[in-house]
Amino acid sequence: MSPKNKLPLKPLAWNGIVLKIPVTWEVESLDAGHMIIGDQGQAKTEIKWAEAPKKFILAKYLKKFISRSQKQLGIKIHEQATPESFSHLKAYFEFFFFSWESDTSTGDGTLIFCNHCKRLTMIRFFSKSSGLSKALQTSIIQSFDDHPEKNQTLWQVFGLNFPTPSHFKLQEFSFKPGRYGINFKYKKTKLDIFSWGPAEFLLSKQTLSEFAFQQFPQIIGFAKTGFCSHGSYLEWAFKKPRFKNAQMIPLLSHFALFNIFRICHDPEFNRIFGVMVESGKQFEHHIIKGSMLGDV
């Protein structure tokens, strides 16, 4: 193996899928079931995934997925034999290798069907235009997984690294410079993850508590403190009216939303992390304790 193939890899986890990519690669475009990963603006690989319908025949489903992908991406897909030397640690995956071509580029790829969660994933490498070696492509495919372990979905992107209970589904996300936010929902419970940075700058003229009040003016009361893996945190538990001035009507105060907000400054990463849990029933302490700012 040439030194080029021994690029150090880093984990990437998003909405159920987990894989390892070279450290210099970054996510260029992101959606709930799609991502483009590139290196300094040059696309290296595209990943697309979808849950299979409840009833399906794999061969027909694959054919449909391929034809839809060909139309969407403007490419032509040609089936290829699985390389003899290829193997994957997880037996529940089925691999279908292919090569693709468009008017401007060509490359290789694979379709991965998970017999466990019935998810179909397409990994398409921009092999020819970006000079990707076969060995690197193979190691990326071999690192692929799409199973939440211990009923937790892992999220590892743009320096964030946290698990969520797997029944919480992704609702919205935004990655703006200085402020990341990812929102999840399960039934009527909301879980929001935040990351702000650089913390050194944001906290140069105010305390962490003042910063929290600036971000969420609805916070009420005093904070309690504790320790999590990122350092010491501040936590507020407060009731929020469902709409403006609802607390003026006594009957409606029973229907307030129960909020817990935990915030922590991590000097090592130079970031401020925040977790907000909102529930219509009660204060969901167990969710916040199992979050990335959970107690140590």
Add this chain to the structure above:
Amino acid sequence: MFKQKKPAMQKKEALLCIPEKNRMVEETILESGDLILSYQSMYKPFFLKVRKFMRPGAKNTFRRKIQLDKLGVHVWSLIDGQKDVQEIIKNFAAFHTLNYREAEISVTLFIKSLGEKGLIGIREP
């Protein structure tokens, strides 16, 4: 016959451009660590006409000031006429422990706004 339009620069090429400070810009450091940049700016033609009408001897230019916060000051200090945009982003990201993409968006937007104000010039490598 017609002047051919120059093709738009690719992102990769743009990141290799070298920003250079305008020598006419005056710098004043405040106690808070912020930096004030003042530079000569022309009045808009309409306002210039009004000024000339009111005061025939009035100047065509005035001094405009902008205040940079600590992050802006850091990017400004990295502009030395040697480093290209990519190097500035890498330095900035490493210093503030930022993700490269996050630093890239904020630094390129900041450099673009400095360029629009005429505080810097961009040199192709």
